[in-house]
Amino acid sequence: MAHAHHHDHHADDHAHHHDHTDLDWAAMAPLLEAQAELFTPLYAQAMAWLAADVTDPGLIVDAGSGPGVVSCLFADAFPGARVVAADGAGPLLERARDRAARLGVADRFGTLTGDLPGVLGELDYPADLLWASQSLHHLGDQRAALAAFAGHLAPGGTLAILEGGLPARFLPRDIGIGRPGLQARLHAVEEDAFTAMRESLPGSVAETEDWPALLTAAGLKHTGTRSFLLDLPAPLPDEARAYVAASLSRLRDRVGDTLDPVDRATLDRLVDPDDEAGVHHRQDVFVLLAHTVYTAVRPA
Template structure:
């Protein structure tokens, strides 16, 4: 996030754990496709609560998974999650503090061997020079090793186009505001450089081949059960909250969101039976020759 929208990672820690648990099935599906029978070292860069690190470990016969993150509060969270969820002595799962912006070359020197798999989810787009970062991550790989980037896809949707409050297309305008915020955030990053091509081309320019993409649909149709409904409301509340001070949402849209997210209001989204979750996730994979 930019300086206008600071992130309190200690405050977000419970949400990261909830996300790791909610996405467990997806992580396992992707890990099953990525991990090879001879893999002995995997690295999860920007690991969050280590949900994917644990999924990768579950697919390995033996070896080591190194989960890294640049935020101390997140490192502590990942360590606690792994401590509670992992006990197989054949695969060592450890967490290290490493900032993807500065520490990856040094991390390479501390690994016992080149990596068979490097996973980075929603991490590279926070770096000024995305192509340089991808090339650095590719340098961690052994011949035949895979770099997997979970980036792109389609944003999550939850609401009908017309919800009967404010102008139709309220959630679409929320996404448009987030896109404009993202452009601003990218421009403000140190050493920011545009990458005017897609993730697969970036992997090729890092010297990886072949390069493939797998996109999966994540759909929960209405009516949502209570846990999913609460997750949708929390997700929308967070997005509106951090976009509020940016000036990218109109006063009319903010008024509508305030009513929709207020449990005491008759228009509260929690009363609706037509909320849903729909998104698409893309994973781009390049192989080191």
């Protein structure tokens, strides 16, 4: 089964799940941490929503945790819970353990290193809340993976999956260089790349992304769907501007060769730190996106 990690779909996910072994996760960790920290307001909203129905969980599992930023947010939001971060990349989980220690929650924080969903078989007991944020779509057979996730829930336990929503927008429609509508065209290219990523996964099965129906098919009762907004208006603080620059630079590396010459040249200017029209300098750059969370409960 493919390794899965906890990233923003349109920032990282298209980049690197063809082959887990060719990545330097230790080098990527600071970037992944910075992104998750930037998204903390969105995750905090999601956790407050979950807390209305998930009361006093004993065990929370973050399936595809990456470097553990969100895992530690769960530890803070649910102070009575033990949190287990599960991921395929050992260097990221090392960062997660360090973060838990810094935040004073190491005594109720654990990690599992290995492929999803199989590594969840190493849990000592079933989860009261299993969170899978943009990790499910890196598993070839999503229907089978959901059934496996459901099997690791305690009776009455909740599975929360974060999939879909709205891709991040950073720029106005007309940015004064190139053709207007650049980011809409970039999103279309990203969707094609995402489809190719899914098709390349081992055991890939095409699936209609009707998440409530898939959760129901896994033997769970769908209990809620809600989208959460991250709205960082212009002018951006430095950390948000750095996220935009890094996201567009990775996009240029991945799909730049598939763009038409005008759009490619525009993207080159946007990621050039020395270009006054680039995102490092321009004052109209913002971050606006939405993530959607689906919840379902295992019958008691």
